[in-house]
Amino acid sequence: MRVVSTRTRRGRRRLAGLVAGTSLVAGLAVAVPAAPAEAAWACSGVTVVVDFTAFGGGVQKKCDTAHPTTGLKALQDVGYTLTGTQRYGLAFVCRINNKPSKAQDPCVVTPPANAYWSYWKAPHKGAWSYSSQGAGSSVPTPGTVEGWAFGAGTAPSIKAP
Template structure:
């Protein structure tokens, strides 16, 4: 039973710690067990640990101080065992845990200060290696890459509505204005050409007088229709017609008398 528990303890001691250093937001811790027949393990101490030993504990590793050497780490996760180191005084120079510092992705530097008093900066790497002062067997892990900016999801193209044609301007229908000249209130008197002058021939003069009478009457009627004083012009027309008839008769008689003589 004791052997079984001892075997389980060895398995737990050398079980690999999840490699969280690649995404560590704090201090990365590397522990190299190769000098004890194991491998290299990593852990992450979140934030800003107060000391190197605090970072070791926060990264998932236990440690033990030498009983007569305060602040000297003689075991990490129970290694080496009590059969190899009693952890009373400082470990021998050929078999001890050396302590290292490095910037992320940089180079290892041996610490000139004990882990109990050294304050690691956030974002750095702390290393431990068992042996004769060799540095850890892996390079300090690089700092995690900054997160890529998130691209906003592509928006589907916005369909623009078709441009609306402006409605045609309706022209108002053309308005035709007809201006009617007002009828003259006063009709022009008949011209002298409308009054037939006495002819040198008796029969022709009488015929002219008879032919002109209807024309004068028609003219008088038109004037009467256009004017409110048509009765005056009608009377004047009748007098003119009568004068023409009388003149025609007189002329005809004179011609006859002259012919008889």
């Protein structure tokens, strides 16, 4: 006959209870709600998308209902601070909200081809296309999307809202 201490018996009961509880939970079908779908984006003006992913930030989208006269104006209307180059001003957007930092690019002449703010356009929920015009001469129309992404000329990392 084997003698089992009280401590061991309690431990076995506790373990048996845990196993039974685990089996019970494993046997239940638990309904987990699906992730909510992205809310429908409604903008009666021009949607402005700025992709800060290269700086560890996310993608921001804002609505300009003021009917901007240029792509630069749309960016400024929704609250972004712009810095152009010393040589060409805002003909080359060097920084949006101080990204990249002054240490990363002093913004003297045009930014390098692998690290610049590229300018994109899209119809509502359409595909991005690299803008053939500069943001200072492009005239956005209500219902369109203006996109900005930092890097080597890649489009914003989200679909146009």
